[in-house]
Amino acid sequence: MNIIVCIKQVPETTEVRINPETNTLMREGVKSIINPFDMYAIEEALRLKERFGGKVSVITMGPPQADAALREAISMGADEGYLVCDRAFAGSDTWATSYTLAGAIKKLEPYDLIICGKQASDGDTAQVGPGISTHLNIPQVTYVKKVEEATDKSMRLERMLEEGYEIIQTPLPALLTVVKEINEPRIPSLKGLMRAKNAKIIMFTQKELNLDPQQIGLCGSPTQVVKIFTPTPRVGGQILKGEVPDIVKELVELIKGEVN
Amino acid sequence: MDYLLTEEQKMIKDLAHKIAEEKIRPVAAKYDISEEYPWEVLKVMGESDMFGLFIPEEYGGFANSTMNLCLATEEFSRACGGIAVCYAASALGTIPIVLFGTDEQKKKYLPALASGKRVAAFAITEPEAGSDASAIKTVAKKVGDHYVLNGLKHFITNAGDAETYVVIAMTDKSKGARGASAFIVEKGTAGFTFGKKEDKFGIRASSTRELIFTDCKIPAENLLAKEGMGFIVTMRTFDMSRPGVAAQALGIAQGALELAVKYVRQRVQFGKSISSFQGIQWMLADMATEVEAARGLVYATARMVDAGIKDVAKESAMAKMYASDVAMKVTVDALQLFGGYGYMKDYPIEKYVRDAKITQIYEGTNQVQRGIIALKLIKEMAK
Numbered sequence: 001m002n003i004i005v006c007i008k009q010v011p012e013t014t015e016v017r018i019n020p021e022t023n024t025l026m027r028e029g030v031k032s033i034i035n036p037f038d039m040y041a042i043e044e045a046l047r048l049k050e051r052f053g054g055k056v057s058v059i060t061m062g063p064p065q066a067d068a069a070l071r072e073a074i075s076m077g078a079d080e081g082y083l084v085c086d087r088a089f090a091g092s093d094t095w096a097t098s099y100t101l102a103g104a105i106k107k108l109e110p111y112d113l114i115i116c117g118k119q120a121s122d123g124d125t126a127q128v129g130p131g132i133s134t135h136l137n138i139p140q141v142t143y144v145k146k147v148e149e150a151t152d153k154s155m156r157l158e159r160m161l162e163e164g165y166e167i168i169q170t171p172l173p174a175l176l177t178v179v180k181e182i183n184e185p186r187i188p189s190l191k192g193l194m195r196a197k198n199a200k201i202i203m204f205t206q207k208e209l210n211l212d213p214q215q216i217g218l219c220g221s222p223t224q225v226v227k228i229f230t231p232t233p234r235v236g237g238q239i240l241k242g243e244v245p246d247i248v249k250e251l252v253e254l255i256k257g258e259v260n
Numbered sequence: 261m262d263y264l265l266t267e268e269q270k271m272i273k274d275l276a277h278k279i280a281e282e283k284i285r286p287v288a289a290k291y292d293i294s295e296e297y298p299w300e301v302l303k304v305m306g307e308s309d310m311f312g313l314f315i316p317e318e319y320g321g322f323a324n325s326t327m328n329l330c331l332a333t334e335e336f337s338r339a340c341g342g343i344a345v346c347y348a349a350s351a352l353g354t355i356p357i358v359l360f361g362t363d364e365q366k367k368k369y370l371p372a373l374a375s376g377k378r379v380a381a382f383a384i385t386e387p388e389a390g391s392d393a394s395a396i397k398t399v400a401k402k403v404g405d406h407y408v409l410n411g412l413k414h415f416i417t418n419a420g421d422a423e424t425y426v427v428i429a430m431t432d433k434s435k436g437a438r439g440a441s442a443f444i445v446e447k448g449t450a451g452f453t454f455g456k457k458e459d460k461f462g463i464r465a466s467s468t469r470e471l472i473f474t475d476c477k478i479p480a481e482n483l484l485a486k487e488g489m490g491f492i493v494t495m496r497t498f499d500m501s502r503p504g505v506a507a508q509a510l511g512i513a514q515g516a517l518e519l520a521v522k523y524v525r526q527r528v529q530f531g532k533s534i535s536s537f538q539g540i541q542w543m544l545a546d547m548a549t550e551v552e553a554a555r556g557l558v559y560a561t562a563r564m565v566d567a568g569i570k571d572v573a574k575e576s577a578m579a580k581m582y583a584s585d586v587a588m589k590v591t592v593d594a595l596q597l598f599g600g601y602g603y604m605k606d607y608p609i610e611k612y613v614r615d616a617k618i619t620q621i622y623e624g625t626n627q628v629q630r631g632i633i634a635l636k637l638i639k640e641m642a643k
Contacts, residue, residue, distance in 0.1 A: 187279055190309035190322055193271050 001054035001152060002111045003045040005078065006101060006132065007038040009062050009069040010122040023228045025122060034069045037117025039185040040178045045115050046077045047183065048150060055079040057108055061089060061101055067201050075188035075196035082108070086205040091218030094123075098131025099220065103211045104204045105136060112152060114175040118143055126177070133175035141168050145181040261552055263559050265331075272313065272328050276335035279304055288340035291465035292611055295457070297421045298343045298465050305336075305347060306376015314351045315358060319370035324358060326500050326565040330507035330558060337511025338518070341615030342465030344508055346379065349417035349466065352501045352623075353380025356426045356442060356493050359500070360485040365444065369424055381422035383413040383471050384494055391628050393428075393494065394437045398473060400429035405480045407431075407443060409451070409473040415622075419469035420454045423447045426497075427471065428490045440490030444482045451476030462614030499572050500565055502623055506558045506579040509587035509619035513551045516587075516594035516612040520544065523609075524597055534597075543597065547590045554583040574636040581629035584619035591616040 011030040019026050034042075045056045058073040060066050061084040070081030084104045092100060105114065114136075116129035126142070133140035145165060146158035154172055158165045160179050188196075206216065214220055238254075240247045265273065283304045291298050305311060313328040315321025322328075329351055336344035354373050357365060357380075372378040389395040398411025409429055419425075425445045432439035445452055455470025485493055521544060524535040534540050561579040564572050591612040595602040602609045620626045 187282065187304055187308050188275065189307060190272065190275060190312070193275065197267075197271075 001048055001052040001113060001150075003048060003054065003056045004105055004108055004111050004114045005038070005041050005045045005056060005058045005073065006114065006116045006129065007042065007058055007060045007069055007073060008035045008117075008120045008122075008128075009033070009060060009066040010035045010120055018228045018230070020229075023225045032065065032068065034072055035117055035120045035122075037119060037121065037178070037180065039117070040180055040182050041115040041117045041176075042073050042076055042078060043183045043185040044147065044176075044178055045113075046186070048113070048147070049077075052150070052152065054112070057082060057111075059084065059101065059104060059108070061085070061092070061097060061104075070201050071196040071199060072188070074199045075192040076186055077189075077192060081199060081201045082204060083201050084204045084209070086207075088206040088213070088217050091221060092216065093221035093223035094125050094127035094131055095222055096216050096218075096220040098128045099135055099215045100209070100211060101128065102132045102135030103209045105132065107204065107209070110173075112172045113155075114138075114173070116175065116177045118177045118179050129175060129177040136175070139170045139174040140177070141170055141174060142177045144176045144178045147182075261555070263555075269327065269331060273331045273335060275308060276310065276332040277338075279308060279310070280335045280339035284336060284339035284343050288343065288465075288611070289608065291340070291342060293464075295459070295464045295467075297467050298346060299421075301343050302346060302376055302379065309374075310347065311350065311354075311376040311379075312374045314354060315370050315374040319358075319366050320374035321370065322374075326503050327559065327562040329501075329504050330562045333504050333507040334511035334514065334555075334558075337508045337615075338515035340465060341508060341512045341612070341619075342463040344511060345417060345463050345466045345618075346421075348501070348504050348508055349381060350379040350422065351504060352497065353382040353418065353422060353424060353426050355500050356382065356484055356497045357424075357444065359496055360442070360489070360493050361444075364481070365484070369444065373424060378423040379418055379421060380424040380426070381416055381418035382426050382497065383416045383419070384428040385415050386412060387414050391625055393491070394440075396428060396430060396440065398427070398429040399433070400431050400441060400443060402431070402480070403477075406477045407480060407483065409443070409445070409476040409478065411473050412455075413471040413473075414455070415458070415468055416471055417466055417468055417622075419467060419471055420457065421467050425471065426484060426493075427473075428494060429473075431487045431490075435488065437491050438488050440494075441487045442484040442490045442493040443478060444484055445473075445476070445478055449476055449478060461617060462611070463618055464614075495573075498623060499576055502576040502580045503558055503562045503565060505619060505623045506554070506561070506576075506583040509580070509584040509616065510551065510554050510558050512612055512616045512619065513547075513554065513583070513587040513590040516591040516609060516616075517544075517547050517551055519609055519612070520547070520594035520597045527599075540597065543593055547593055550586045551590060554579075554586040558583055574633055577624070577629040577632040577636075580619075580623065581626045581633070584616070584626060587616040587619055588613075 009032045012033040017026040049056050056078045057080040058070050058078045059082040074081055089100055119126035130140050141157050143160040144157045145160040149156040156169045159168050240250055283301050309322050310332050312322035316324045333348050357369050373380055386396050400407040400409050427443050427445050428440055430439050431441040451474045453472045458468040524540050527534045557579045561575040595609050595613050598609050601607050
């Protein structure tokens with residue numbers, strides 16, 4: 001089974017600071033890690049490889065330092081790392097990112113399965129995985145919490161819902177996004193770390209991918225970030241006390257005040 | 261302090277740190293209470309090649325280095341001295357085979373030990389033979405192509421859970437210390453059973469039991485080295501492993517120091533953080549300096565062993581004695597900094613005090629270590 005795992009390098013903090021002038025994330029001084037949800041994607045790919053054989057390729061789009069994320073995945077047991085990296089891809093939103101990654105994945109054909117984390121911990125959109133499957137025209141199953149059955153032709157999956165789960169059967173190739181309930185990511189081995197240190201990371205630039213210039217980078221991104229801010233915490237409600245008829249009267253006045 | 265570790269050593273330290281934080285710390289209290297053997301953690305250590313650090317590559321390991329063993333043991337002990345000793349005691353049981361095993365013995369035992377699927381134990385101590393190891397009574401009698409073992413070993417770490425045991429027994433009592441020999445004994449051998457599991461003050465995740473040999477027949481090829489070399493096997497093994505015990509003490513001290521610094525920063529009394537009081541600051545400064553001094557001694561000794569310097573008995577003794585005395589003092593001070601909360605089991609610090617104590621006792625009490633150091637000093641001066 002040839003499996004491709006899409007990962008993203010993100011800052012290691014849940015309290016990402018935002019530059020109020022440029023509306024971009026402030027990455028300075030913050031350690032970079034693999035997006036935690038992508039760790040489950042890597043682990044599931046490795047488990048499927050252990051069952052069915054084949055290989056696991058990890059791919060990421062990002063700046064040259066995203067190389068470290070690919071090497072970490074290799075240290076866990078992934079076979080190959082691909083870095084999609086070009087100034088032309090800078091400023092991509094989820095549309096342009098999924099278009100670009102889909103273009104890179106076409107270079108890795110044939111594949112049986114693509115696995116992504118359910119969303120990235122910095123952007124929290126959960127759009128890139130489904131976007132890739134749309135660009136590649138393959139089925140997608142999001143929020144997978146368990147692989148019930150797998151053959152080289154199809155998979156039966158448990159997909160997490162807000163209440164309960166549904167069982168979905170999908171032909172392969174398909175794209176899955178996984179949730180943290182699916183597994184517990186392994187710790188790398190020393191031999192894996194050694195291998196990762198010397199592994200060759202293959203770089204894809206716009207030159208190799210030859211994508212539609214209108215659909216990549218900032219100009220291929222329909223999303224315009226107008227403003228990013230940390231929402232102000234909700235203030236506690238007001239509790240009215242006293243006799244019911246008086247409170248009702250007071251409440252009506254308060255609502256009127258709010259409306260006006 | 262920067263100890264100028266190599267890239268490989270940094271990698272080992274970082275990986276051991278990751279295992280400690282993600283897999284050991286969250287379960288440390290659980291195993292301290294239950295006294296179960298922490299197989300789930302040992303499995304992770306095995307999969308990460310940590311048991312390979314003291315086993316050569318050709319037998320499925322990664323290298324054979326005391327420094328590597330120390331780095332890993334220190335990191336594990338930062339999170340739990342009990343779980344760390346399960347690891348370190350397996351090293352203690354494996355090292356004699358690495359040092360003295362024939363190619364056949366190494367091929368038979370080391371790959372499974374390198375993967376962590378099996379753990380090892382080393383058995384010399386007996387009820388009447390603690391610091392005085394020459395008083396051991398367990399005997400091994402050669403009968404045809406077998407040895408027959410009879411006797412009792414006690415306070416054996418990993419006993420019951422380990423599969424592979426290196427046991428010291430007398431083959432010729434008349435020769436005294438030169439009449440001891442080392443044997444590899446496998447769990448499950450007829451006549452080899454275990455006594456009760458000890459209920460310990462600290463390092464409770466590790467198992468400590470008696471080994472009971474009753475007409476236990478083992479093949480003659482399980483003799484390690486030659487007859488009469490039992491104490492040489494033991495001494496050479498301890499020279500390599502003693503820095504590991506020092507590293508365990510060092511890790512426990514470091515772990516307690518970190519918890520104490522973290523606690524005093526958040527504890528507020530008299531309207532301010534107690535970390536702003538000079539009395540507290542001076543305690544922290546002393547603790548940190550002592551821990552760093554211990555680290556310097558431990559690493560320097562480990563590097564001597566790895567460089568192949570033959571006589572490291574004095575340095576090994578100094579490292580073990582100093583690091584364990586520091587661990588005892590620093591953990592007690594750390595508990596003091598936690599105040600009343602530190603005395604409660606809801607907080608992790610009291611466990612560090614309990615775990616630290618054993619490091620002053622086992623693998624040679626600190627009194628024995630001082631004896632070794634003094635004797636060496638006097639001998640050196642007499643030259």
